[in-house]
Amino acid sequence: MQMLSEDLPDPANTISINSAYKDSLGLPGIKMHYRLSDYSRAVLPQMMEDYVNWVQVTNGKPRTLPGAWSSEHHLMGTTIMGTDPKDSVVDPDLRCHDHGNMFLVTTGVMPTSSCVNPTLTGMALAIRAGRTIAAEV
Ligand SMILES: Cc1cc2nc3c(=O)[nH]c(=O)nc-3n(C[C@H](O)[C@H](O)[C@H](O)COP(=O)(O)OP(=O)(O)OC[C@H]3O[C@@H](n4cnc5c(N)ncnc54)[C@H](O)[C@@H]3O)c2cc1C
Structure with missing residues (x-):
């Protein structure tokens, strides 16, 4: 257990x-x-x-x-997602606050360490970022 x-x-x-x-x-x-x-x-x-x-x-x-x-070995954090550039690196679409044409597609955007494995959430976030990028290209 x-x-x-x-x-x-x-x-x-x-x-x-x-x-x-x-x-x-x-x-x-x-x-x-x-x-x-x-x-x-x-x-x-x-x-x-x-x-x-x-x-x-x-x-x-x-x-x-x-x-x-x-400790578990799930990689999360450091380039965290948020709406305020003062305390986060990317917005909810994974777009960098500082660079509008840069997206960080990684579980590094998760602001908390979830209790469970993060990769599926990371993939869902990647799909969301992909839709945003596709809409702008
Ligand atoms: C031992 C272990 C077991 C795990 N088991 C699970 C699990 O069962 N289920 C689960 O959901 N998650 C698991 N995880 C967590 C999961 O692997 C990570 O959360 C996930 O891989 C993160 O994806 P990422 O794309 O953000 O980073 P990564 O998968 O680390 O990808 C980053 C990539 O960037 C490349 N890179 C780094 N620096 C540079 C550079 N300067 N230039 C170019 N490329 C560069 C790296 O080579 C790498 O390919 C496990 C992790 C570990 C370590």
């Missing part, structure tokens, strides 16, 4: 360029600053309660769980 929680947008969480590191093409690496929010931390006790309830209704015997966080 696995329990997943959502991470809300947090201006303190950032990705920046790490010029001290270069990959084999000479491109700089990234520096990631991430903190677990109070919102996310508050989910853990609720998850434990839900777990115990679930085990009991299925006639199981609850065990003590380690209660540790682990």
Whole structure:
């Protein structure tokens, strides 16, 4: 059994360029600053309660769980979608606020980390961006 929680947008969480590191093409690496929010931390006790309830209704015997966080590998955020250029990179059609002829078709536009796999949502957003582009070409 696995329990997943959502991470809300947090201006303190950032990705920046790490010029001290270069990959084999000479491109700089990234520096990631991430903190677990109070919102996310508050989910853990609720998850434990839900777990115990679930085990009991299925006639199981609850065990003590380690209660540790682990990360999923779903890529989301950094070029987030929003209506205000002050706190987002693209609009709901994935058009860059700063460059009207540039669209970012990526799950990077998702402002929160969904609990579930993001790729189908990314594809739906890509279709929406494609319709917008086709209408303007
Ligand atoms: C191990 C793993 C398992 C996953 N499992 C699932 C799953 O089961 N279901 C699900 O929905 N999601 C899953 N995901 C998440 C999903 O793969 C990503 O959310 C999705 O691929 C993001 O799509 P994207 O197009 O935004 O980015 P990407 O798929 O990362 O595409 C970015 C592309 O840009 C290219 N690129 C980068 N830099 C440059 C450059 N400078 N010039 C030109 N090209 C460049 C890269 O080579 C890459 O092809 C998984 C991710 C990982 C890592």
